[in-house]
Amino acid sequence: MNTLSRASRATLVAATAALVLSACGGSDDDTSSEGTGDGGSSDDMTVTFLPKNLGNPYFDTSSTGGEAAAEEFGGTFEEVGPQEATPDGQVQYINTAAQQGVSALVVSANDPTAIGAALDQARDAGTKVVTFDSDTEPQFRDVFVNQADAEGIARAQVDLIAEQIDGDGQIAILSASANATNQNAWIELMEEELAANHPDIELVETVYGDDDDQMSFDRTAALLQTYPDLEGIVSPTTVGIAAAARYLSDSDFQGEVALTGLGTPNQMREYVQDGTVEAFALWNPEDLGYLAAFTAHALVNGDITGEEGDTFEAGRLGEYTVGADGVVLLGDPFVFDADNIDDFDF
Ligand code: RAM
Numbered sequence: 001m002n003t004l005s006r007a008s009r010a011t012l013v014a015a016t017a018a019l020v021l022s023a024c025g026g027s028d029d030d031t032s033s034e035g036t037g038d039g040g041s042s043d044d045m046t047v048t049f050l051p052k053n054l055g056n057p058y059f060d061t062s063s064t065g066g067e068a069a070a071e072e073f074g075g076t077f078e079e080v081g082p083q084e085a086t087p088d089g090q091v092q093y094i095n096t097a098a099q100q101g102v103s104a105l106v107v108s109a110n111d112p113t114a115i116g117a118a119l120d121q122a123r124d125a126g127t128k129v130v131t132f133d134s135d136t137e138p139q140f141r142d143v144f145v146n147q148a149d150a151e152g153i154a155r156a157q158v159d160l161i162a163e164q165i166d167g168d169g170q171i172a173i174l175s176a177s178a179n180a181t182n183q184n185a186w187i188e189l190m191e192e193e194l195a196a197n198h199p200d201i202e203l204v205e206t207v208y209g210d211d212d213d214q215m216s217f218d219r220t221a222a223l224l225q226t227y228p229d230l231e232g233i234v235s236p237t238t239v240g241i242a243a244a245a246r247y248l249s250d251s252d253f254q255g256e257v258a259l260t261g262l263g264t265p266n267q268m269r270e271y272v273q274d275g276t277v278e279a280f281a282l283w284n285p286e287d288l289g290y291l292a293a294f295t296a297h298a299l300v301n302g303d304i305t306g307e308e309g310d311t312f313e314a315g316r317l318g319e320y321t322v323g324a325d326g327v328v329l330l331g332d333p334f335v336f337d338a339d340n341i342d343d344f345d346f
Helices: 006-025 057-073 087-100 116-124 150-164 181-197 213-226 238-249 265-273 285-301
Strands: 046-050 076-079 104-107 128-132 143-148 169-175 201-208 230-235 258-261 279-282 311-313 319-321 327-331 334-337
Touching: 046 057, 046 087, 046 285, 057 076, 057 238, 057 285, 087 104, 087 116, 104 116, 104 285, 116 128, 128 285, 143 150, 143 285, 150 181, 150 230, 150 258, 150 279, 169 181, 169 213, 169 238, 181 201, 201 213, 213 230, 213 238, 230 238, 238 258, 238 265, 258 279, 265 279, 265 334, 285 311, 285 319, 285 327
Parallel strands: 046 076, 046 104, 104 128, 128 143, 143 327, 169 201, 169 230, 230 258
Antiparallel strands: 279 334, 311 319
């Protein structure tokens, strides 16, 4: 279980305290309607969250954070989104938000460019655009709120699978949708990390479950049939890893084929407890949504423009600084296993 490099582990220890605190304190947020921020000007701020799709507990949790933030700064929160994680599905909601003149849109992009024209129109109409979780190309948004450093996310997953298969054998990746900016960035970095440091691990295929539970379940079954020597699966999506775990837990492959990636503790708890999964990683999606909403608030208020070096207050999370390319970084990924999973509730 001590799967991460020393440096990663040191930062994770620091992150643990924050995660435990927010896991315990995050949901019983203070409902004071007085903003902790700078008051008056944001009272009529409207913020619309547009996740990749609806019905994914990860985004339910990030929206919980966004709504809590809006309550704190005295804004109006709304969540909209398509059933399927496609860019076309998102465009109509972007257009509607622009027509409504919402102050800010907070989007997890299903494609780095395909929603760009719609976002341009929204920004021309005066709407601030924050991407979170999955970015667009930088010119289409004001700020990207990144959950964790992409290299760190990639390395955490490679370290986990390498440990679980003793650094040797075939693995496959079960991803989200084929154009998802976030998963594609992580997969590219995972491939580099495998090539550089794990010569005996062979990545045989990357398949896409489209962040759809049934499709991810079916892709898992197909992988196991196609590759009888498969040692492990990495699923860098909370939908994929939960579906793969459900498949494995009910099959002869349970405990034989390793599974790791990015999951939510509530979806993965039973599979950690029944031995299907040893360890997996994530960040706190509630904090991510909370920070994204406060970033939108700072843009709407004119506290920041998205320039490198801009600073702003994000409620209970404290002060953040905009980095290069208009990116605000939440923190570090965190590894969950049988020893700590019961400390979390999201
Ligand atoms: C799914 C989505 C989301 C990703 C997480 C890890 O919920 O694909 O974009 O960040 O997994």
